Amino acid sequence: MLIAGLLGLVVVAAIGKGAYSSFHPVKDKGIPFYSTATKVVQSKASDMYRNLGCRNCHTLWGVKNMMETVPAPSLDGIGSLRSEKWLYDYFSAKNPQSIMPTRLKKKYGMPSYAHLSETDRHFMAAYFASLKVKDWYLEEVKASEYKKLTGNPYPNAVK
């Protein structure tokens, strides 16, 4: 089960890497992930993503820290799956697993970010809600990857 999950990540990483290197001037219709946030917001969000350790567990823009083995879901396209409000509540929860149950041991699960300022939690929620995935990719790939990682069916309507 874990192996299958990790294989899923490798596939996503491979697709995303292609997306990253051809991100700028060429507009490739095959790239499944994009953000609707401004450059300024994206740059501040990247700093937070790094400083808060999100990248130790998650994949974003197809990039995963290869030294880490936590099978956390990819955050690419997360805004097509979760609303800004859901994300804000999730980051604000003292126990995120009460919102989204997990198969993982506590130490590998999503940590609480309730200690961050309200402004920072709002900012993060807005940024992650801006990360979208094109429909074809959502249907074909992300749903099966999500199921493997979490054991839960993919909630394909933004709530």
Ligand code: HEC
């Ligand atoms: C210790 C590893 C770890 C760290 C650090 C971490 N996460 Fe997570 N995150 C997870 C795991 C694992 C899940 C899946 C739920 C669970 O197992 O608790 C998750 C779930 C999520 C989800 C919900 C995904 C979905 O499909 O609905 C979001 C959004 C998220 N994390 C964002 C972040 C952000 C933003 C940060 C940094 C501020 C972060 N995570 C830091 C491990 C981590």
